[in-house]
Structure formats: structure tokens, C-alpha cells
Amino acid sequence: MKNWTCPRKMAARKATLLIHPCPNQYWSMAGLCDGPACELVQILDAGLIQPDQFHGVEIDRGIYEQNVQNFPEVSWHHGDFFDVMRAYRGFNPSLVNADLLQGVDTAADYIVRFFPLLAPFEVTLVVNFVLEHRGYHTTAQHVLDELANRPLFDYALEDGWLYDDRCYEYPGTTGHGRTTMGTFIFRHPQAEACLVAS
Secondary structure: OOOOOOHHHHHHHHHHOOOOOOOOEEEEEOOOOOOOOOHHHHHHHOOOOOHHHEEEEEOOHHHHHHHHHHOOOOEEEEOOHHHHHHHOOOOOEEEEEEEOOOOHHHHHHHHOOHHHHHOOOOOEEEEEEEEEEOOEEOOHHHHHHHHHOOHHHHHHHHOOOEEEEEEEEEEOOOOOOOOEEEEEEEEOHHHHHHHHHO
């Protein structure tokens, strides 16, 4: 099982998630939240959100049920991240954390679907891709090139979505030092206006 509470993961969250205002909902591919250093506790302790703003989505039923037991005061959802967000009544995200365990070669088609779903909102989309793992190696430029090969990404750029021209790279959480993750941050123009106003 992945360790979402290791110091490297906490440092990555601090550098990429805790710097964005979140006046509305915070949506995350949750993983297991089971200790004082998990994502939920870290963002609550940082004062980024209140508990009622958090929406954690987990596809594994056992992990979902454990999260509900560990933190019953927040909103947990069982299912596919995209499908749950699309179906949720009252969906009003400010920050969406798509913490993938895949490289862009297998995840690009999935991620580009997020842009039209999120376009009506003042929102920041944070996406983690695997850059290096067990013989797989890619670059930040390759990630952007693969996204650019999808029409939905081109439409998103035409609609004004912005990329901050930086890939935050950090060691994965496996403890072996063989995995490198890359975080990419995209903002809808409405989110940019919100940042300037704050």
C-alpha cells in the first residue's frame, strides 16, 4: 500500500496544494487517510479548508469504508474520481487534486476530460503523473506533448486554461527512491481572477 503520510508526500503537498486559496470545495483522489500526516489532516491543519469543504473520492471500497470510519465528519465518495464529480449535485470546486498513480501515456485521455467538467468554475487543477518508475522514464515536456495531442486539451487552452510553466518533481512514496512524480498545475481563467483579487 502507498504511504500517503511520508515526509516527501507532505512536502509535495505543501509546495503544490497549500499555496492555492480554496473558498469552495476541495476534491481529492483520497487514498487512505489514517493518521496525523494524511492529506486531509495536513490541509485542515494548514487552514486551507474547513472539514465541510473536503470531498475525498476512493475507488477501493475497503479504503473508502476505512476513511469513513476514520473521519466521519467529512464527505467521502466511493467510485471513479471523474464520474463521482460529474454526478455530484452541488458540485462547486475550487481545487481538484488528481493524484494519479500512472504515467501520462495511460492517463492522458482520462485527465483531459477534467477540463470541460471544471471550466464553469474558479478552479485550480493539480495533477500528479508518474515520471519515472521501474524502467519507465519520461519528462515534463513529454507530459505536455501527450496532453496537447488530445483535442480536449487544445479546446481547454483556447478556453483560457493556464499552465504555470513548472513541473514540481519529487521522489515517490515507496521508500526505494526509484519513483519520481511530477505535479502539474492548471488554472481556469476564472481561478486566476480569484487569485488576483485575494
